[in-house]
Amino acid sequence: MKKSLIVITILILTIILTGCGIKTGDNVKNTYESISAEQAKKIIDEQSGFIILDVRTKEEYDQGHIPDAVLLPNEIIGTDEIEVLPDKDQLILVYCRSGNRSKQAAAKLVNLGYTNVREFGGIIDWPYDIVTK
Secondary structure, eight states: OHHHHHHHHHHHHHHHHHHHTOOOSTTOOOSOEEOOHHHHHHHHHHOOSOEEEEOSOHHHHHHOBOTTOEEOOGGGOSSSOOTTOOOTTSOEEEEESSSHHHHHHHHHHHHTTOOOEEEEEEGGGOOSOOBOO
């Protein structure tokens, strides 16, 4: 009887302590949001503390980009930490030329632990101002 009580107590404690370390995923965002160019423009005009991420090549970026956009080619985004994106909870607005690379980059960023990623397609659908270098 005494042995059974000890075994049951150890088993219950093990279950309780193991359960404390499990994340339920309720607060973990594991996807990005696709928004329109108009929604992105509204964020740019009305909010602060975000970063606009251009995931095209340097050559494409130099031909014209959204003002204040930071260049980070999709091909560079991998499994390593990204210096230009130190805050994983910061709002990141991602675009490319047509929308394909921005979706790829947004998915990679989410996989790296970024929690506030919004992809808004390509610059070919951007009806607002662009700048050249």
